[in-house]
Amino acid sequence: MPIVFSDIGKAASDLLAKDFGAPGAIKLEAKSTASNGVTFTVAGSKDSKTGAIAGDLKTKYADKSRGLTLTETWTTANVLSAEAELADALAKGVKVNIVGALVPHAGAKNAKVSLEYKHAAVATRAALDLFKGPLATADFAVHHDGILFGAETAHDLASGNITKYNLAAGFATPEYALAVHATNKLDTFAASYFHKISKDVQAAGRATWDRKSGANVTIEVATKYALDKDAFVKAKIDNSGRLGLGYTQVLRPGVKINLGGFFDTTRLAENVHKVGLSLTLEA
Template sequence: MAPPTYPELGKLARDLFKRGYHPGLWQLDCKTMSSPAIELFSSGFASQDHSKVVGSLQSKYKIEDYGLTLTERWNTDSWFIGEILQKDKLSQGLMLALEGKFQPSSDSKDGKFRLGYAQDKFNFLSDMGISSNPMMNCSLVLAHNEFLGGVGCTFDVGDTSLSSWKLALGWANDKATVHVELMDGESWLASLFYKLNDQIDAAVELTKTGGGGGGGGGENAPEGESEQGGGSDVAVGVGLIYRLEGDALIRGKINSKAELGLGYEQKLRDGVTASISALLDGRHISDGNHKFGVGLALEC
C-alpha cells in the first residue's frame, strides 16, 4: 500500500478540528449517483451575517475500462471547471490529470497539469499551472514501516526561483498518528491524533507562525494559522469526538485563545444527517462574537 500524498499527512487530526464545524453558516450538501458511473454533488452555504449565498454543483463520470474520471464543476462565482484524470492504466500507480477553468463574466482562464506516481515506499505528487506566470508545486513522501517523511516546494517557473518549501515527519498506525511540519524555516506545526476506542477520537495540535507569515503550508496549513497573522505565539488546540448510540456524535474543541467549539451530529434516517455547531468566545462570554451553524447532508 502506498503512503499518503503530502497534503494528506496529518489529515486525521486536521479533520477532527475542522469537519462538522460551520459557525455562522447555513449549510446544505447533497450527493447522489444517477448510475454506477455518474456521481452528482451539490453544496451550498448561506452566511448568517449577510444575504450572500455561495454554492457549487459537481458531476463526476468514471470510465473504468480506460481508467478515466471526467469531472465538471460550476459555482456561484460563475467559474466553469473541467478535469480529465487517468489513473493506473498507463502504469500501476501513475496518475495524470489536466484541469481547466473559465469565467465568462471576466473572460478569465486558467489551467493546471497534475502528475502523481505512487508505489509501496513513496508517493510523488506535482502540479503546474499553465497561466502566464506558472507556479510548480512538487512533493514527495517516503515510508518505512510506520514512519513517514515528506518534502514539498513551490517553484516560480517564470522567475526560476524557489517560492516556498516545507518538511514533514510522521508516524502512524491503526490507533495513533503523529505529524510534525516545518514551513520556510519560520512556521511549524505538530499534531497528535489518537483513537482511544470505538467511541472516542482525540487530537492535540500546536502551531507557531513566523514573522513573515510562513508560506508554503498549502493544504496542511492548520486551523487558525491565518488568524495568527504575522505573530509568533504558539497556539494550542485540543479536540474530541464522542460517538453516541443511535448514529449520533458529539464534537468539542478548545484552543489557547479560549475559543470553544461544540457540535452535535445526528443521522435522522438513511441518507439524511443533520448537524449543529457553535463557536464561543470564552474571553468575552457576555458580549463575545459567538457564532452557531446548522448543516444538513443528503445522500442517496
C-alpha cells in the same frame, strides 16, 4: 499503502478542523446518482450575517474499467470548471489530472496539469499551473514501519523564485499518530498528535509556533465521542479561549445533519459567536 505528503498528520488535522457545522452559515448539499453512474451534486450556503447565497452544480462521471473520471462544475459566481482524471491507465500507480477553469464575464482562465505516482512505500506528485506564474509544485512522501517523511516545494517559472518549501515527519500506528511540520519556508513549526483511545473516543492536539510572531505558541486540543453508530459529538478549544462544538447525526440512510459553531469564551456576552447548520442528502 503509500501516502502522499498531505496525509502526514491528517488524522489530527481532520479531528481538529472537520465536523464543526458551517459556522456563520446554513448549508445544504444534495447528491444523486443516475443508473449509468453519473453523479449530480447541488450545494448551496447562506451567510447568516449578510444573507448572501452561494452555490454550485457539479456533474461527475466515472468509468472504473478505464480509470477515467470526468467532473464539471458551475458556480453562482459564474466560474466554469472541468476536470479529467486518469488513474492506473498509463501504468500501475500513475494518476494524471487535468483541471481547467473559466470565468466568462471576466475573461479569466486557468489550467493545471498534475501527475501522481504511488508505489510501495513511496508517493510523489508534481503539478504545473499554466496561468499562475507559471507555477510548478512538487512533493514526495516515504514511509517505513510507521515512520513518515515528506517534503514539498513550489517554483515560479517566470521569476525563477522558489515560493514555497515545507517539510514533515511523523510516526503512525493504527492507535496513534505523531507529526511535526515545518512550513512557510521553515518559518512556522507545528507538532501534532492523534490518539484513538477506544472505538468510541478519539483525541488530538496541535501546537504551532511562527518564528515571526515571537514567543507565542498556539495550542489547540479536540476530542470526538461516538454516541452510537449514527451520531457523534466533537469539541475543541485553543489557548485563546475559542471553543468549537459539533454534533453530527445520520437521520436515515442518505440523510445527515451537522450542527455546530465557534464561541469566544472570553467574550460570551458579545455578538461574536458563529453557529451553523449543514444538511446532506444523498440518493
